[in-house]
Amino acid sequence: xxxxxxxxSNKVLPYVLIAPQVLITLVFFFWPASQALFQSVLTEDAxxxxxxxxxxxxxxxxxxxxxxxxxxxxxAFFSIAVAFSSITVALLLAVMAHRVTRGGTIYKTLLIWPxxxxxxxxxxxxxxxxxxxxxxxxxxxxxxxxxWNHALNTGQAMFLVxxxxxxxxxxxxxxxxxxxxxxxxxxxxxxxxxDGASPFRRFWTIVFPLLxxxxxxxxxxxxxxxxxxxxxxxxxxxxxxxxYATNILVFKVYHDGFLGLDIGSSAAQSVILMxxxxxxxxxxxxxxxxxxxx
Amino acid sequence: xxxxxPWLTLVTHAILxxxxxxxxxxxxxxxxxxxxxxxxILASPMPLWPGMEMVDNYLAALAGPSKSVGVSVGHMxxxxxxxxxxxxxxxxxxxxxxxxAFVYFRFRFRTFFFWMIFVTLMLPxxxxxxxxxxxxxxxxxxxxxxxxxLPLIASATATFLLRQFFMTLPNExxxxxxxxxxxxxxxxxxxxxxxxxxxxxxxxxILFIYGWNQYLWPLLxxxxxxxxxxxxxxxxxxxxxxxxxxxxxxxxxxILAIIPPVFVVVIMQKQFVKGLxxxxx
Amino acid sequence: MATAxxxxxxxxxGDVEILHGIDCEIQNGEFIVILGPSGCGKSTxxxxxxxxxxxxxGTIQIDDRIVNDLEPAERDIAMVFQTYALYPHMxxxxxxxxxxxxxxxxxxxxxxxxxxAAEILELTPLLKRKPKQLSGGQRQRVAMGRCIVREPKLFxxxxxxxxxxxxxxxxMRLEIRKLHHQLNITSIYVTHxxxxxxxxxxxxxxxxxxxxxxxxxPLDVYERPANIFVAGFIGSPSMNFMEAQLENDGRSIxxxxxxxxxxxxxxxxxxNGKKVKVGLRPEHFIICDPxxxxxxxxxxxxxxxxxxxxxHGFSQESKIAMTARLDGIQHFNRDTVLPxxxxxxxxxxxxxxxxxxxx
Numbered sequence: 055x056x057x058x059x060x061x062x063s064n065k066v067l068p069y070v071l072i073a074p075q076v077l078i079t080l081v082f083f084f085w086p087a088s089q090a091l092f093q094s095v096l097t098e099d100a101x102x103x104x105x106x107x108x109x110x111x112x113x114x115x116x117x118x119x120x121x122x123x124x125x126x127x128x129x130a131f132f133s134i135a136v137a138f139s140s141i142t143v144a145l146l147l148a149v150m151a152h153r154v155t156r157g158g159t160i161y162k163t164l165l166i167w168p169x170x171x172x173x174x175x176x177x178x179x180x181x182x183x184x185x186x187x188x189x190x191x192x193x194x195x196x197x198x199x200x201x202w203n204h205a206l207n208t209g210q211a212m213f214l215v216x217x218x219x220x221x222x223x224x225x226x227x228x229x230x231x232x233x234x235x236x237x238x239x240x241x242x243x244x245x246x247x248x249d250g251a252s253p254f255r256r257f258w259t260i261v262f263p264l265l266x267x268x269x270x271x272x273x274x275x276x277x278x279x280x281x282x283x284x285x286x287x288x289x290x291x292x293x294x295x296x297x298y299a300t301n302i303l304v305f306k307v308y309h310d311g312f313l314g315l316d317i318g319s320s321a322a323q324s325v326i327l328m329x330x331x332x333x334x335x336x337x338x339x340x341x342x343x344x345x346x347x348x
Numbered sequence: 349x350x351x352x353x354p355w356l357t358l359v360t361h362a363i364l365x366x367x368x369x370x371x372x373x374x375x376x377x378x379x380x381x382x383x384x385x386x387x388x389i390l391a392s393p394m395p396l397w398p399g400m401e402m403v404d405n406y407l408a409a410l411a412g413p414s415k416s417v418g419v420s421v422g423h424m425x426x427x428x429x430x431x432x433x434x435x436x437x438x439x440x441x442x443x444x445x446x447x448x449a450f451v452y453f454r455f456r457f458r459t460f461f462f463w464m465i466f467v468t469l470m471l472p473x474x475x476x477x478x479x480x481x482x483x484x485x486x487x488x489x490x491x492x493x494x495x496x497x498l499p500l501i502a503s504a505t506a507t508f509l510l511r512q513f514f515m516t517l518p519n520e521x522x523x524x525x526x527x528x529x530x531x532x533x534x535x536x537x538x539x540x541x542x543x544x545x546x547x548x549x550x551x552x553x554i555l556f557i558y559g560w561n562q563y564l565w566p567l568l569x570x571x572x573x574x575x576x577x578x579x580x581x582x583x584x585x586x587x588x589x590x591x592x593x594x595x596x597x598x599x600x601x602x603i604l605a606i607i608p609p610v611f612v613v614v615i616m617q618k619q620f621v622k623g624l625x626x627x628x629x
Numbered sequence: 630m631a632t633a634x635x636x637x638x639x640x641x642x643g644d645v646e647i648l649h650g651i652d653c654e655i656q657n658g659e660f661i662v663i664l665g666p667s668g669c670g671k672s673t674x675x676x677x678x679x680x681x682x683x684x685x686x687g688t689i690q691i692d693d694r695i696v697n698d699l700e701p702a703e704r705d706i707a708m709v710f711q712t713y714a715l716y717p718h719m720x721x722x723x724x725x726x727x728x729x730x731x732x733x734x735x736x737x738x739x740x741x742x743x744x745x746a747a748e749i750l751e752l753t754p755l756l757k758r759k760p761k762q763l764s765g766g767q768r769q770r771v772a773m774g775r776c777i778v779r780e781p782k783l784f785x786x787x788x789x790x791x792x793x794x795x796x797x798x799x800x801m802r803l804e805i806r807k808l809h810h811q812l813n814i815t816s817i818y819v820t821h822x823x824x825x826x827x828x829x830x831x832x833x834x835x836x837x838x839x840x841x842x843x844x845x846x847p848l849d850v851y852e853r854p855a856n857i858f859v860a861g862f863i864g865s866p867s868m869n870f871m872e873a874q875l876e877n878d879g880r881s882i883x884x885x886x887x888x889x890x891x892x893x894x895x896x897x898x899x900x901n902g903k904k905v906k907v908g909l910r911p912e913h914f915i916i917c918d919p920x921x922x923x924x925x926x927x928x929x930x931x932x933x934x935x936x937x938x939x940x941h942g943f944s945q946e947s948k949i950a951m952t953a954r955l956d957g958i959q960h961f962n963r964d965t966v967l968p969x970x971x972x973x974x975x976x977x978x979x980x981x982x983x984x985x986x987x988x
Contacts, residue, residue: 061454062532071449072461074442075507081487082480082499083468089479147367150360163617164368170609172561174579178586178602179374182381188595190377193393224371233625253356282474286563290583304474308564311478320478327475335470523681524714528728528775529702538727542718 087328093321112322121298122306122323129281129302132216136284137276140220141269144227149257151228152235162232168225174286176222177215181291184214204292208299211292215300218291219284226279227272234268235261274338278331303327375606382406382599389595405600414597416585418573421601424581427493428560429608431577434497435559436552443506443551444544448536450507451514452522465504473500474564481568491575496566500559506551513547514540550623553616557609578605631705631782631815632657633678637687640673647673649839650687660809660816662830664823666862670839671819672787678817679785680704691782702731707776708785712792713768715760715775722756725774739778746777749811766797770804777812784816790825802828823863827851835859853977857984860908860977866939868908869951872981875903882907882978885947890923893974897988905987908977911939914953914969922968926953928961940967 097108116122151161171179183191186203195202204210238261246256285304288294294301294309301309307327311320377396381389384399408414410422417424449455450462473480480499489495517540525535541548566577576584582605585598613620633655640648647670655661663671676682678689680701688695696704707728715724722743729739747753750770760768769789776784786805790798806829809816820826826833827847835842835850835858842862843855854860860868873882873890880896882905883889890907914926925945932939938959941952945966953969961967978988 062452062535064453064532065455067532068449068453068455068458071445071453072465075446075465075504076461078442078498078502079465079468079504082483082502083471083476084464086476086479086483087471089482090476093479143367146363150363150367153357153360154364161364161368163614165364165371166617166621167610167613168371170557170561170613171606172563172579172609174561174563174583175602175605176374178582178598179378181586182595182599183374183377188381188389188394188593190393190396221371221374224367229621230625233621253353278472282472285474286561286579289563289567290586304564307474308477308568312568317478324475324478328471331472331475332470518712518714520710520712520714521716523679523701524708524710524716524775525727526681527679527701527706527708529731530727534731539716539718543716545718 090321090324090328093317094325095318096321097318108318112318113326116319116322116326121301124298125301125303125306128212128298128300129304132212132219132284132300132302133277133280135212135216136219136223136280137273139216140223140276141227141272143220144224144272145231145265145269147224148228148231148235149261151232165228166225168222169229171222172286173219173222173283174290176218177287177290180214180218180221204296206296208296211296211299215284215287215292218287219280223276223279227276230268230272231265234265238264270341271338274334278334281327281330375603378599378602381595382603384596386592386594386596389599401596405596406604409597409600409604414585414594416588416594417576417581419576419581421578421581421597421604423574424576424578425604427496427575428578428605430493431496431562431566432556432559432608434493435500435562436555438497439501439506439555440548440551442501443504443510444541444548446507447510447514448540450511452532452535465507468503469505469508472503477564477568480565484569489569491570491572495569496562496575496577497559500562500565506555509551510544510547513544517543546619547623549616549619553612553620554624556612560609630657630813631692632690633692633783633815633817634690635674635678635687636690638674638677638684638689639686640670640677640682641685646685647839648677648685651834651836651841653834653841653844655815655817658813658815660818660829660831661834662826662832663817663819663834663836664821664826664830664862665836665842666821668838669836671821671836674836675785675787675817675819678783679706679708704783705781706783706785707779707781708787709769709772709776709789711788713760713772713789715768715771717760720757720759721752721763721771721774724760724771725778728775728779742778742780743774746774749777749808750774765793766801769793769801773805773808777808782815784814786816786818786820788820790820790822798825805829823865827863835862837862853986854908855986857906857908857979860979860986864910866911866952866954868910868977869949871907871909871944871947871949871951873905873907875900875905877901882976884924884944884949887946888924888944890971890976891973892976892978892988897978900987904981906979906981908979909951909971910975911952911954913972913975914951914955915972916955917968917970919968921970923970924951926951926967926969928963928965928967931959931961933958933960942967 094112095108095110096105097111098105147165151165154161183189184202184204186192192202202210204214242260243256246260251259282304284302285308288300288302288305292300294305303323304327307320307323310316310323380396380398381394382405383402384394385401388394388399410420412420446465450458484490484495484499489498521539522535525539530538561579562577563579567580570576570580578601582598582601585601586593635651635653638648638651639646651674663674665671673682677684680696680699684697689697691704691706716727719727725743725746726739729742744753747756750773752767752770752774755763755767760771763771772789790801793801802825818829830847832844832846833850834844837858843850843859850859850863854863857870861870871884873884875897876883878896879892879898879901881889881891926940926942927945928940928942930941932941935958937957938955939952940955940961941950943950953967976988977986979985980987
């Protein structure tokens with residue numbers, strides 16, 4: 055017999071209950087989002103006095119713009135770098151933490167708290183360490199005859215922002231990997247050990263494949279993180295430079311919209327970003343659905 | 349633990365300790381810097397043990413305006429706190445009622461409203477940042493606490509998670525309450541909300557941190573120094589151009605910016621981890 | 630204390646009709662058991678009486694009120710759920726007091742009622758604990774306590790014992806019975822377990838596929854089942870069925886060439902020549918002298934249960950599978966032939982098409 059979800063029969067109450075959320079969603083989500091769509095097909099003059107319908111002009115000009123294409127490439131590189139480094143380090147730490155039987159909670163607590171640190175603050179911390187006048191690490195690099203100046207050197211700037219962003223993201227990934235490891239039945243590992251597999255082999259042939267849903271989930275989440283949550287570190291440390299080396303997409307949207315005042319272009323960029331996120335979310339849901347239904 | 353290989357255990361602990369060091373090191377250095385004078389920080393290399401100026405620096409940061417920012421860090425901390433609490437509590441409140449409606453009531457357009465709210469999951473605020481600022485400006489929300497809070501509670505993460513959670517609660521509990529005479533209000537207050545305690549606690553941690561660490565949005569919606577949040581304040585202190593960065597104050601402020609969220613995570617670690625892993629999927 | 634009346638109850642979920650018309654009158658203080666296999670609609674019926682679902686058609690009356698459109702809380706009923714549905718975050722005391730608090734009863738009155746119920750159910754030392762600290766049996770009693778304090782017109786039970794282990798079930802059965810004697814509140818009890826039904830019910834309402842199969846006292850239902858379904862459902866081990874033909878002017882039934890059974894008195898002359906289905910309970914096989922044997926059973930499997938022995942086998946001639954019950958512990962080898970005679974007044978004759986009883 056089918057189990058009916060119990061419901062109350064009030065007619066008006068449910069609407070009252072969802073009203074606050076619906077209202078806020080309409081005002082602060084749909085209105086701006088539709089504005090972005092609207093503005094992306096317009097061009098305004100510098101004073102905002104006249105608007106002309108421009109079709110896909112904003113979009114096409116973006117794809118002809120070297121700076122934008124550079125931004126696309128930079129963002130791609132940046133997100134792959136952040137995702138890869140923070141995931142691999144987190145996985146290593148999680149595997150190690152999982153093996154510890156005594157004192158495990160202490161390690162766990164000590165490795166989790168960086169989640170609470172804002173991306174921007176992470177940027178400030180590492181900025182301080184690598185700062186030419188005040189930073190400890192910069193000092194040691196100088197002692198070792200290595201010339202560090204992330205304000206001038208594009209590669210170093212990218213390294214710094216990637217490092218700062220990954221540093222903070224490691225604990226987020228760590229939490230999920232640890233949970234994923236805990237959910238693997240120990241009997242599987244033991245069976246493999248009886249079969250004669252070394253710890254190394256056990257990890258790669260059994261643990262790692264079983265972690266793949268977690269890994270996939272984290273890849274998506276890390277990419278989303280590096281696309282959007284990393285505005286803080288860019289704004290705080292490099293301002294998109296030097297020479298557009300760290301000019302990731304979300305920063306460019308801000309820069310063009312607020313500092314450059316090119317509404318149409320910024321809106322178009324927002325729309326493109328929206329599409330990327332939608333695709334990522336759909337991919338994630340599809341994959342998770344399929345994986346869950348073995 | 350299957351085999352007992354001592355060298356492997358050693359390596360395990362070594363890697364973990366190394367990981368912890370990498371995570372802790374910048375914080376430690378920052379803390380040390382927050383207890384020293386600017387001159388001592390600029391001395392190359394900066395000594396790696398704490399100095400004597402801790403009380404001075406923190407008091408200076410908290411109490412008074414500095415050379416680079418016109419308001420005290422204490423004031424900005426208050427702004428950040430109001431923002432974080434507002435976002436956390438606000439989002440939990442509207443999500444509780446909305447999730448309740450979706451799970452326990454049948455009403456016309458239920459599916460429509462559900463998808464409408466669900467769509468917000470897909471687009472973080474950064475994507476639509478420019479037009480959202482315009483909307484907020486039009487509504488007169490610039491430089492207000494409400495302006496800091498409202499637009500950030502629009503996403504449906506908490507609603508979705510609470511909905512999933514409510515759906516795992518047994519039907520018979522609601523029926524027993526109905527037989528006992530509880531209407532929708534009493535059921536919500538006496539039974540549903542108390543039973544959701546752990547979930548709400550986990551959400552609070554996640555949302556408080558999310559709110560406290562907001563950067564882009566407060567940056568855009570504040571024009572006056574008195575409305576600045578902590579993170580903006582720190583950035584401004586770094587933005588002195590040709591002038592001297594007051595490193596000691598910057599570092600003190602940074603530590604102050606880290607303490608509340610870390611505190612919340614550590615205190616509520618268990619609920620937080622449980623909530624994060626069981627629900628984000 | 631109240632009477633209840635169900636008239637023409639039907640219930641559909643969308644296009645699917647679950648209940649096709651149930652009628653029943655329940656007396657004051659009666660303990661009526663709704664019995665049936667899974668999916669027959671018994672829980673649905675109970676929920677309709679409780680007001681947790683809306684009736685599609687028909688009326689439900691409690692005392693003189695038609696309660697079709699009333700909310701559960703307004704019907705003055707109390708219900709014990711299969712999973713007890715105790716509020717996990719409240720103490721036992723508060724669990725029992727919750728319904729009373731909502732009805733704005735005074736503190737003193739609530740205290741009095743809860744203490745009284747706790748005493749009856751031996752829950753007094755547990756009042757300050759939370760449900761998760763209690764055992765299954767204790768939680769069950771709390772669920773009943775929650776009902777008792779309300780002093781309702783009707784008690785409803787939805788398979789309350791199915792989550793308990795066998796030994797506890799027997800114990801709780803007795804407690805429910807004792808409670809009913811003490812409080813004498815009209816009760817409607819749903820179960821799929823016929824032992825519970827037979828021991829607890831003043832009357833049984835046996836259901837099959839959304840219809841009433843039979844209403845009667847336990848002995849009625851056992852000794853004179855109204856149709857094949859009830860005959861096969863009630864009784865463990867279940868009744869043996871065989872096909873036969875009425876002959877000899879309806880005075881005997883023939884199963885096969887050498888197996889025929891006599892019917893008592895005049896038999897069923899009006900059905901002479903008809904093919905019928907015959908039911909016979911395992912305990913009505915009587916071991917006899919081979920010369921008097923009406924049915925010879927070839928043993929296949931013998932189950933020695935201690936107090937009695939079940940012999941599963943096949944009738945020698947017609948090869949129909951049958952089970953006989955014998956007292957005490959008996960030993961037989963496989964393929965032993967056991968001679969049985971049948972008490973003629975213990976035969977149940979059914980029409981094979983309609984399933985209804987014809988004797």
